[in-house]
Amino acid sequence: MAPRPTHTKFIFVTGGVVSSIGKGITAASTAAILEARGLRVTLLKMDPYLNVDPGTMSPFQHGEVFVTDDGAETDLDLGHYERFTTATMARLNSVSSGQIYETVINRERHGEYLGATVQVIPHITDEVKARILKAAEGFDICLVEVGGTVGDIEGLPFLEAIRQMRLEYGAENTAYIHVTYVPFIKTADELKTKPTQHSVNAMREIGIQPDIIVCRSEKPMPPEVKRKISLFCSIPPENVIAAVDAQSVYELPLAFKDEGLDQRLCDQLGIWAREARLADWKRIVEGVKIVDPEVTINVVGKYVDLKESYKSLCEALLHGGIANRVRVRLHFIEAEDLEGDADCDAILYGASGILVPGGFGSRGTEGKIRAIEYARTHNVPFLGICLGLQLATVEFARNVCGMTDANSTEFNPESRHAVVDLLPEQRGVTDKGATMRLGAFQCVLTPDSLAASLYSSAEISERHRHRYEVNNEFIGPLIEKGLIVSGLYTGERAKQAAALPDGRKGLIEIIELPGHPFFIACQFHPEYKSRPRAPHPVFRGFIQAAAAFRQSRKV
């Protein structure tokens, strides 16, 4: 039996019955209450798909791609992990089958298995365990969420690896939480436990007896339902934890505490820790429940019917609302609906802020440019993110500086005013994934700018995910007409960029318009770093400006 190389205790979170039942939120909320007990907690997501990372997956398929400081493109659950805890996620906190197989096959090609037959057990499972141990180093608790649903063929190697870890480290160092769905059947007026029983049976078939079952349900769970699940699934009734649908996901840490989840885990794992201190979560939940005043933000994007692809963005806006004690209502507008002979005024009027988020591909860009023009000319608070900054630059170049064909070369490679372009060294790169600017980059703020006042700081670090940059060659006339460059990346990559008219050398990270109540756009994604307990300054400021706009206009 392998010795336990760290003092860490492991909590494994699996899911059954159906997908999308909130395993990620369950793992994150469990981490939150354990952290509230003073424990050092980290999390790890294991995804069974064969993609090496979700970077190249369509947002329709996968939802948002979350980006870490060290530039990993990961599953959106890592966003939940960061928002619910104080942990900072990195590349090692997200593992896919693709990565595991890639590592093992590369090792095999290098002859490192010394002629052995390379197999799922032990080679793949050993690599899975090695990744878990690596991520766990230095923490009291490592929560490991296994993606997918029990019964999926793809997830088996991961489940086998976590099964072995119980054998190796014992029940006092490992706990299995199984998240299931307990449907309410209207005609019977009853919550049904059968799917949970089947799902737990499927776990047992592969050798894992869950210690705790978290039951998602629409209705409160009566004691007899818990007793039934306890009996059929062989766990004490107090280990059946109800997770009833709530208005906000941020209620879950409180609900779990009420259900005794943290205590059950601490009992099993022999952890002595103080009571969970959840005062800040209570404040967040109060903040989420504020209904008045309500501030409406027009979010002009693509994929608007799939809000999962803007997960962190929606959360960051919500955090901005909590910080300002207002309710934020998001009005999603399909950018293409603003194109052609659309009546933009009619569509955009009524909201107190306009946001153009990140995006790829040309569909809808002209509509987004119209939304930006509307925000600029009607003094509506505006926040542009990534593509939103690029298009704000295009809009200003076209409509204020007379560069009528201004564009990003992503959308018009022939434009004579390529105000957004690839950096010279990227132009020849054909392997798409390799050319992205990914992860955290430092950014120097211009004194006395809106950006500097929002951040109250001279230098910041934010996360990126894009290929194109504002082209400094064309920025002169825009600055002359009043555009302010208020954030600049001056590191290694910036050496390829031309100097700004004032002699500063760097890549443009933030632009803003003085004289406008709030018009700011950033090349990075501030939403990745917003947490309910630490709302991001840009979103706090944006919602504050929107609330003031609403007050002045009564909209």
Ligand code: GLN
């Ligand atoms: N498509 C743009 C680029 O690649 C913007 C990307 C984004 O908004 N994340 O630079």
